[in-house]
Amino acid sequence: MTTISAPTPTRPWAASPKDRLRDLSLFLLAILGSYLVVAVTPMKGKLAYFTLFFAIYMSLTAGFQWFTRGSAAAKDAFVNSLVAIGAVVTVIPIGSIIATVVVKGIKGINFGIFTHDMSQAAPTDPLTSGGLLHAITGTVTLVALALVMSIPIGILTALYLTEIRGVFTRPIQFLVQAMSGVPSVVAGLFILSAILYPITHAYSAFMGSLALTILMIPTIARTSQEVLKLIPNDLREAGVALGGTQWRTVAMIVLPAARSGLITAIILGIARIAGETAPLLLLTGGGDTVNPNAFSGPIGSLPYYIWKSFNAGSPEALTRAWAGLLVLMVLVLILFTLARLLGTRKVAR
Amino acid sequence: MNESHESEKENMETTTRPSSLADVANAKEQKVPGTRAMGTGLETRGIHAWFGNNHVLSDVNLDFAAGTVTALIGPSGCGKSTFIRTINRMHEFIPGAAMAGEVLLDGKDVYAPGTDVTKIRLQIGMVFQKPNPFPSMTIGENVLSGLKLSQQKVSNKDELLEECLERAGLWNEVKDRLGAHGGSLSGGQQQRLCIARALAVRPQVLLMDEPCSALDPGSTLRIEETIRHLSDTMTIIIVTHNMQQAARVSDYTAFFLSDGGPGQMIEASPTSEIFSRPRDKRTENYVTGRFG
Numbered sequence: 001m002t003t004i005s006a007p008t009p010t011r012p013w014a015a016s017p018k019d020r021l022r023d024l025s026l027f028l029l030a031i032l033g034s035y036l037v038v039a040v041t042p043m044k045g046k047l048a049y050f051t052l053f054f055a056i057y058m059s060l061t062a063g064f065q066w067f068t069r070g071s072a073a074a075k076d077a078f079v080n081s082l083v084a085i086g087a088v089v090t091v092i093p094i095g096s097i098i099a100t101v102v103v104k105g106i107k108g109i110n111f112g113i114f115t116h117d118m119s120q121a122a123p124t125d126p127l128t129s130g131g132l133l134h135a136i137t138g139t140v141t142l143v144a145l146a147l148v149m150s151i152p153i154g155i156l157t158a159l160y161l162t163e164i165r166g167v168f169t170r171p172i173q174f175l176v177q178a179m180s181g182v183p184s185v186v187a188g189l190f191i192l193s194a195i196l197y198p199i200t201h202a203y204s205a206f207m208g209s210l211a212l213t214i215l216m217i218p219t220i221a222r223t224s225q226e227v228l229k230l231i232p233n234d235l236r237e238a239g240v241a242l243g244g245t246q247w248r249t250v251a252m253i254v255l256p257a258a259r260s261g262l263i264t265a266i267i268l269g270i271a272r273i274a275g276e277t278a279p280l281l282l283l284t285g286g287g288d289t290v291n292p293n294a295f296s297g298p299i300g301s302l303p304y305y306i307w308k309s310f311n312a313g314s315p316e317a318l319t320r321a322w323a324g325l326l327v328l329m330v331l332v333l334i335l336f337t338l339a340r341l342l343g344t345r346k347v348a349r
Numbered sequence: 350m351n352e353s354h355e356s357e358k359e360n361m362e363t364t365t366r367p368s369s370l371a372d373v374a375n376a377k378e379q380k381v382p383g384t385r386a387m388g389t390g391l392e393t394r395g396i397h398a399w400f401g402n403n404h405v406l407s408d409v410n411l412d413f414a415a416g417t418v419t420a421l422i423g424p425s426g427c428g429k430s431t432f433i434r435t436i437n438r439m440h441e442f443i444p445g446a447a448m449a450g451e452v453l454l455d456g457k458d459v460y461a462p463g464t465d466v467t468k469i470r471l472q473i474g475m476v477f478q479k480p481n482p483f484p485s486m487t488i489g490e491n492v493l494s495g496l497k498l499s500q501q502k503v504s505n506k507d508e509l510l511e512e513c514l515e516r517a518g519l520w521n522e523v524k525d526r527l528g529a530h531g532g533s534l535s536g537g538q539q540q541r542l543c544i545a546r547a548l549a550v551r552p553q554v555l556l557m558d559e560p561c562s563a564l565d566p567g568s569t570l571r572i573e574e575t576i577r578h579l580s581d582t583m584t585i586i587i588v589t590h591n592m593q594q595a596a597r598v599s600d601y602t603a604f605f606l607s608d609g610g611p612g613q614m615i616e617a618s619p620t621s622e623i624f625s626r627p628r629d630k631r632t633e634n635y636v637t638g639r640f641g
Contacts, residue, residue: 234477
């Protein structure tokens with residue numbers, strides 16, 4: 001009787017230790033090369049190191065491949081390095097911004113700032129007095145109000161553009177695209193001149209969120225439209241063939257199928273407005289007290305708080321501004337996570 | 350028994366249809382007593398179809414007796430799918446579509462003014478080429494989705510669920526996981542789920558547009574069994590590219606062909622005849638595999 005022993009699983013296509021050693025030495029050689037070039041030429045600074053390193057690394061790997069495997073492999077290696085540079089160049093500024101905000105902002109973070117507002121304190125006061133509770137609640141109020149208005153309008157617009165496709169599809173499509181390029185200060189001035197001056201005569205969170213809604217609708221509408229386009233027509237046909245009206249089919253089948261994409265649309269909408277400053281400067285009045293009434297009285301917000309603190313200029317005020325930035329970033333992150341969790345909860349069952 | 354349409358070309362003269370609906374209903378009644386309650390069936394009169402200015406289907410006259418299975422065969426692009434989509438008014442779902450003619454369900458034209466199109470689609474169900482269970486719903490919800498879509502209430506949901514899955518030949522495979530997503534099933538199971546879903550609204554007629562073209566032979570066999578079972582209680586029209594399948598499942602077969610112009614129905618006969626002694630040369634060429 002013969003027994004067949006199972007062979008050990010191997011990965012013959014994986015890089016051998018020799019390959020890895022070669023890659024590492026090319027990498028180190030490129031670093032060394034960039035140091036040498038910086039030393040002997042007038043070029044200097046981080047940017048020079050960075051550029052030289054990539055240039056040398058690219059030519060080294062491409063050259064090596066040329067000698068060992070020919071020109072096609074060299075081109076492949078060249079494009080590979082180019083793509084890697086693209087990725088690194090994108091990540092560096094983002095990482096740098098986050099790191100700067102965290103390092104500078106963490107100094108201004110203490111428990112007190114989440115429980116106090118600035119009604120009893122000036123931006124130039126020591127960091128232990130005052131806080132940004134009013135700004136956090138204000139931003140949450142503004143974003144929530146803007147969401148309540150822009151989600152239905154945005155998604156209904158997207159449904160009109162994808163499901164109904166009436167005579168107005170083209171003009172609306174054009175307007176939505178044009179609207180997504182509207183500068184935020186224009187949206188702010190529009191609400192200021194069309195509603196605040198002639199009708200309400202007073203700052204409020206509602207005025208601010210109207211301007212934010214104008215900015216948010218195109219983002220939500222366009223992203224939702226792209227998502228709805230991806231839903232296979234088969235599903236719509238199946239729904240209609242089962243005796244559903246168009247509305248029932250959209251509500252029961254198309255929208256649930258597009259659910260996670262629609263959540264992404266909403267997240268992108270939040271991202272668009274969470275840090276908007278210009279319309280809030282014009283419309284909200286930027287109070288220093290927690291204002292629970294969204295429809296009357298000035299209301300603070302994180303962007304406004306950051307702007308005001310930077311303008312005050314003292315070291316304490318600057319630290320407040322950085323802390324405000326950090327809190328804004330974390331708040332946006334929390335909103336994203338919340339939206340994602342709400343969006344996937346039912347599907348995960 | 351052949352209505353002559355003056356406008357039509359010579360080759361249409363060979364067009365024949367199964368004997369009158371009443372005869373078929375009698376024969377069926379003898380084979381399976383009680384089937385007469387299903388109504389007189391479905392008749393199509395002079396169906397033409399267009400997409401924009403493109404005339405894709407010309408003058409199709411076909412009768413489908415209640416309780417029979419009719420297979421529509423013919424090469425791709427000859428208008429078979431378009432034809433069955435005119436029957437349950439899915440044709441109008443495509444922008445630019447137009448049609449002419451009458452589709453009579455129990456003698457009433459489904460295109461008559463004032464007809465509720467959603468009711469028509471409840472009476473004439475459809476199974477598509479690609480299995481398309483609703484991704485956001487569980488298996489159970491998928492089966493009952495037609496009721497929700499058409500806002501019908503039933504008291505005995507669980508019984509209906511079991512009955513439909515049983516008739517579609519899927520009950521034993523899914524009874525323990527009705528709460529799982531439809532997408533977790535295999536392709537053949539998904540297609541049977543789609544059949545169960547179509548059955549839940551109790552249609553009189555079931556249209557099947559190449560229901561097995563994406564499936565393996567085993568699943569195909571299961572679905573063919575299902576079709577044979579269902580034909581006791583409903584009228585089935587199946588589009589297929591598989592001639593063995595047409596021979597296995599259908600009572601009648603209609604051959605469609607397009608000679609560059611709009612698709613036409615060339616010949617319709619009892620299935621055994623069309624495969625053994627077709628009247629038209631073109632039908633013979635097609636069923637014997639000499640072309641197409």
